[in-house]
Amino acid sequence: MKTIAPGRKRLVNNIITYGMVIAAFVILQVLNAGGMLSPSLQGQLVPICAYVTMAISLNLVVGISGELSLGHAGFMSVGAFSGVVANLSLQSVLPSGPVRLLVAMVIGAILAGIAGTIVGVPVLRLRGDYLAIVTLAFGEIIKNIINILYIGVDENGIHFSTQNEMALNLAEGGKAILKGPMGVTANVKLSTFTAGFILVLIALTVVLNLVNSRSGRAIMALRDNRIAAESVGIGATKFKLTAFVTSAVLAGAAGALYAMNYSSLAAKKFDFNTSILILVFVVLGGLGNIRGSIIAAALLYVLPELLRDFYDYRMLIYAIVLILVMLATNSPFFRDLKGRFQEWLRERAMAKADAKAKGGKGHE
Amino acid sequence: MKMNRALSLALAGALGLSLLAGCGGGSTSTPAPAETGSAETTPAETGSASGVIKIGGIGPLTGSAAVYGLATKQGAEVAVNEINALGGLQFELDFQDDEGDAEKAVNAYNALIGDGAQIIYGCTTTTPCVAVAAETNAARYFQLTPSASSTDVTAGRDNVFQVCFTDPNQGITAANYIKDNGLGTKVAVIYNNGDAYSTGIYNAFQAQADEIGLEIVSVTTFPDDTNTDFTVQLGEAQKAGADLVFLPIYYTPTSLILNQAKTMDYAPVFFGCDGMDGILDLEGFDTSLAEGLMLMTPFNAWGEDERTVTFVTEYQEAYGGIPNQFAADGYDCMYAIYEACQAAGITADMSAQDICEALIAQFTAADFSVDGLTGTGMTWSTSGEVSKAPVVVKVEGGVYVTQ
Structure with missing residues (x-):
């Protein structure tokens, strides 16, 4: 009774994470219904959900699986553009917005998963810095492919071209959806905060369950000591690929949600900088710490918008805050404080347990 | 060690303050939407x-x-x-x-x-x-x-x-102007196919040129404004015998193109659009290179x-x-x-x-x-x-x- 059983501790931890997300959703919905949210914050809700999902999914690769991936925006991009194409080409077949959003997100997730498998199979044979560089390159390749891709739809189906809009040979009444570097310019917005919230919950469930499963333990064993893990019969490729593809699938769904929140979208958006931005969320939230990623993604997304009042100094202050957070979370002082707080909690819990035990005896 | 503590305390304080400042900004802007x-x-x-x-x-x-x-x-x-x-x-x-x-x-x-x-x-x-x-x-x-x-x-x-x-409007006007004024008979185009503006103008220019019978002998592209080497594109235009090079691009790559064309001893007429405006004000650019450059711009600062x-x-x-x-x-x-x-x-x-x-x-x-x-x-x-x-x-x- 001295320490809490690890299984129970994990359960408590997970409940706190779920509870936090649900509470945030309920509070924001109530505030929104009461007209208490500024238009600025209202507009940020959907992208926050998308970035939170991205951070959760990247944490699976970087934190849990221990592989540095610098091309995560590439999977988001695949999900985003396939989602948009699905959305616009199914417009007449599926008039219901939420259903089409769901279909678009599923298609985005599947295609991103396929891209993840294609990238993952060769890439996961590499380790460390090599893997980082190759994922970076794959992210750029995905961006450049979408940048030259033209997709249109007419009554005969979907047309592809890498030349120009004319080469699509669209029949009368057909429309070009993706126009190379111009990207998508006539998207129909479907995303809602509720959809984003559900996606975050799904991502959370998938990742937390994976981490706490047999596969998850195998993935973490591979991260901590690959040789030892392989010596007891854990296949490195299989488990690393599981984590990588799961992460890509979630990123694809997040990309579709993100894309459906804007009426225009260009491939340029999903470049190296976006990958790094998500990596910053993950690193600041703590590697392997899912709850931390969620908080970091939400706060760091809102921060630059809150700083709009500072005009020219906005991004400078943002950068300083990033550095300070990084220093603060790593300083011995804060670690000490955190340790003492946890100790205090434990002592309190023990005192309570003792009192209960005594009370119980008293009754006997 | 003491120094370290003081420092981390100060940092923490600064962080807390900046977060509060951020929150403050948020809460002051909250009443506004209600309005x-x-x-x-x-x-x-x-x-x-x-x-x-x-x-x-x-x-x-x-x-x-x-x-x-x-x-x-x-x-x-x-x-x-x-x-x-x-x-x-x-x-x-x-x-x-x-x-x-x-x-x-x-x-x-x-x-x-x-x-x-x-x-x-x-x-x-x-x-x-x-x-x-x-x-x-x-x-x-x-x-x-x-x-x-x-x-x-x-x-x-x-x-x-x-x-x-609009972009198409510029492409069409450029093609017509070149044709009507006899600026060139064989036209080469170098454009940025990673950019909406550049691609938009080029597409309209090509369509209009086909319609009015302006001969385009070479079309080459580059992917990004950070490109620094255009000798391949210029070489192709030169080989095709182009006497006018149409550049529907921004001024930063143009400055490099002009410079590299000079070192290649290739001197066609260069014709640009409004994105090229600003080239004369570009830092470190030798304006004599731009001599004879033609561009469509709605505004003439001189x-x-x-x-x-x-x-x-x-x-x-x-x-x-x-x-x-x-x-x-x-x-x-x-x-x-x-x-x-x-x-x-x-x-x-x-x-x-x-x-x-x-x-x-x-x-x-x-x-x-x-x-x-x-x-x-x-x-x-x-x-x-x-x-x-x-x-x-x-x-x-x-x-x-x-x-």
């Missing part, structure tokens, strides 16, 4: 208090497109100062950064309407502008863009208007009419440097809004939605035209596109000479 929420019943309290119409500007002030965003911001500020000095209707311009990104532009737009903006001025670049246009169209805010030149910006949206030429001279002087006093066409477009935007507001009798206490409908009616009215720096007698069609005469200038002796 806008009730704006339907009590129109824009913030505006009526001081009798000032709030214009919300959006454009890139940081990132790779910052130079264009800053120009549109500064040009507009010059105009706002002039307008406010006239007395009468007063403007207040709140210009927010969008980093040239659709997502940030929508965030900036939401922040602006939260602060009570009544008219939206922007965005500077196309992709963000399309995203914001969808929002303004749904919420009924009047939007005027200085430089987002794609037809996608205005397509299907009655509340969005442009002051610049023009001798009184308004241009005044604008250029005021701009130089305030910000230094020679204003480019982005600044002039921004200046014209403010005057277009000003004149439309005067003609339609718009006052600061009207709601954004009422202002929007009144301005749409005014801009599309048959008798409404604006004289600006980038054109005289500018009128607007119901599609939101501007109609003004294109101007072609040639660089002679380091300045533009209107052709």
Whole structure:
């Protein structure tokens, strides 16, 4: 009774994470219904959900699986553009917005998963810095492919071209959806905060369950000591690929949600900088710490918008805050404080347990 | 160790403060939306208090497109100062950064309407502008863009208007001008196929050239404005015997192309579009390289009419440097809004939605035209596109000479 059983501790931890997300959703919905949210914050809700999902999914690769991936925006991009194409080409077949959003997100997730498998199979044979560089390159390749891709739809189906809009040979009444570097310019917005919230919950469930499963333990064993893990019969490729593809699938769904929140979208958006931005969320939230990623993604997304009042100094202050957070979370002082707080909690819990035990005896 | 503790305490304090400052900014802006929420019943309290119409500007002030965003911001500020000095209707311009990104532009737009903006001025670049246009169209805010030149910006949206030429319009005009003036018989095109502006102009140029029988002998591309080597593209144009090279691109790559063409001893006529304006003001650029360069730009900073001279002087006093066409477009935007507001009798206490409908009616009215720096007698069609005469200038002796 001295320490809490690890299984129970994990359960408590997970409940706190779920509870936090649900509470945030309920509070924001109530505030929104009461007209208490500024238009600025209202507009940020959907992208926050998308970035939170991205951070959760990247944490699976970087934190849990221990592989540095610098091309995560590439999977988001695949999900985003396939989602948009699905959305616009199914417009007449599926008039219901939420259903089409769901279909678009599923298609985005599947295609991103396929891209993840294609990238993952060769890439996961590499380790460390090599893997980082190759994922970076794959992210750029995905961006450049979408940048030259033209997709249109007419009554005969979907047309592809890498030349120009004319080469699509669209029949009368057909429309070009993706126009190379111009990207998508006539998207129909479907995303809602509720959809984003559900996606975050799904991502959370998938990742937390994976981490706490047999596969998850195998993935973490591979991260901590690959040789030892392989010596007891854990296949490195299989488990690393599981984590990588799961992460890509979630990123694809997040990309579709993100894309459906804007009426225009260009491939340029999903470049190296976006990958790094998500990596910053993950690193600041703590590697392997899912709850931390969620908080970091939400706060760091809102921060630059809150700083709009500072005009020219906005991004400078943002950068300083990033550095300070990084220093603060790593300083011995804060670690000490955190340790003492946890100790205090434990002592309190023990005192309570003792009192209960005594009370119980008293009754006997 | 003690030092370390003190330092981390100080850092923690600073962090806490900055977070609080952030929260403070958030909470002060929270009441504003409630006001806008009730704006339907009590129109824009913030505006009526001081009798000032709030214009919300959006454009890139940081990132790779910052130079264009800053120009549109500064040009507009010059105009706002002039307008406010006239007395009468007063403007207040709140210009927010969008980093040239659709997502940030929508965030900036939401922040602006939260602060009570009544008219939206922007965005500077196309992709963000399309995203914001969808929002303004749904919420009924009047939007005027200085430089987002794609037809996608205005397509299907009655509340969005442009002051610049559209990309296809530029491509068609360029092809016609080259053909009509016999500038070249064999044309080579070098364009940026990773850029919406460049691709948009090229597509229209190619289509028009095919139609009027202008021979295009070589089409080469480059993927990004950060490209530094164009010898392959130039070599291909030279090999194909092109006597005119059409460059629908921005001025930074152009400066390199001109330089590399010179080292190759290749001297065709170079012909550019409005994105090339600003090349003479580029730091470290030898302007003698641009001698003979022709470009279509709506604005000539060396023009001798009184308004241009005044604008250029005021701009130089305030910000230094020679204003480019982005600044002039921004200046014209403010005057277009000003004149439309005067003609339609718009006052600061009207709601954004009422202002929007009144301005749409005014801009599309048959008798409404604006004289600006980038054109005289500018009128607007119901599609939101501007109609003004294109101007072609040639660089002679380091300045533009209107052709």
